[in-house]
Amino acid sequence: MRSEIRRRCNVATTPLDHKMLGYGANHAFGTQTGRFRCVSSIAIGEQPEGPATDVPPELLSVAKAGGEHWEWFNLAGDEELLTMDGIDVRPEHRRGTADADYEMALCEQLQHDEYLRQRLFDLIVTQEFIRILDYINDACEEVDVDPNLLFLTSNPKEACRSFIDALPVTNVHLRLRFHRHRDFGFPLEQHDRTDMCVLALAIPHCAIVATERRWTHAARQAGLDRKYGTDLCSSLAELDRALDRLKLS
Numbered sequence: 001m002r003s004e005i006r007r008r009c010n011v012a013t014t015p016l017d018h019k020m021l022g023y024g025a026n027h028a029f030g031t032q033t034g035r036f037r038c039v040s041s042i043a044i045g046e047q048p049e050g051p052a053t054d055v056p057p058e059l060l061s062v063a064k065a066g067g068e069h070w071e072w073f074n075l076a077g078d079e080e081l082l083t084m085d086g087i088d089v090r091p092e093h094r095r096g097t098a099d100a101d102y103e104m105a106l107c108e109q110l111q112h113d114e115y116l117r118q119r120l121f122d123l124i125v126t127q128e129f130i131r132i133l134d135y136i137n138d139a140c141e142e143v144d145v146d147p148n149l150l151f152l153t154s155n156p157k158e159a160c161r162s163f164i165d166a167l168p169v170t171n172v173h174l175r176l177r178f179h180r181h182r183d184f185g186f187p188l189e190q191h192d193r194t195d196m197c198v199l200a201l202a203i204p205h206c207a208i209v210a211t212e213r214r215w216t217h218a219a220r221q222a223g224l225d226r227k228y229g230t231d232l233c234s235s236l237a238e239l240d241r242a243l244d245r246l247k248l249s
Contacts, residue, residue, distance in 0.1 A: 001132070002139045004166045008150060011143045024066060025074035033063045034074040042086065099193040103180075107188060110181060121178055122157070128174045129160050132167075168204030168228065173197070175222035176215070186214065204228045208242045 006012070025034035033055055040050030055063075062070060110117050140147040151159045165171050176196050180186045195215060202209045203224050208231045216234035219225060225232045231242040 001135055001167055002142070004163065005136070005139050005145065005150070006143060008163075009143060009145050011145075025071055026063060026066065033059060034070070036063075036074075097190050100188055100190050103177075103188050103192070107181060107184070111184065120181055124174055124178050124181075125161055125164055128164055128170055128177075132170060169200045172200040172203050172219075172224055172228075175224060176200070176218055179218040179222050183218075186218070203230050203232075206230060207246055208233065208239070210234070210239045210242075 022028075026032060029035050031037070036059070038053050038055050038059075040053050041047075043049040110120065116123070137147055140150070151163070153159045164174055173196055176199065180188070180192070195211075199209070199211060199215060199219070203219060207229075209219075210233040213234040216232045219230075219232055224230065231245065233239040233242050
């Protein structure tokens, strides 16, 4: 995103941030405490989680020390500790369920609203744009550029579309969502949210991606394999052939 904004504003790009490369759970999640976050209260039912709180000194000390035990705790956890009251170890399930409920409602609406079906792509582009808007504003502030000048052009719709298209991760997420809603036979599930996030990262950056048949079909239909030069596989036989091609290239 930063690179695309700099390119559009004719601002020199900056060297790769060395912080992108590192080791361990703390680095991977960009926090001092790996995948664990401390909030004043966890989400229960319709009640959202409370605001962030200071990390207890004991946890911070263990997290900073790192080591194999801390890495294992992030990967698998300790059953006795993770079943304690006040710890939510499956927030992705809750978010995935809420996401699936929203997408199901949209799917139902699409079946009875022809105008919405015609404008589906624009709807999803707008939603994806809003989702990353805070990051756009932050990136524009870094280079002292008014974001309005980037998008409130003679053709704002095309400006937003082309910007999203230039961001690989966001574009893949957009195309997968769009295909999913165009195909009324595509099953909507709780884990779709995680699937799309992972595929959005993998498809633009990996030479070979092996995933479920339905996602492979969706990505191919969207032309993502051609756009990013990715070999998509939905079976072990396809994966073997893809690996052979990679060895020969």
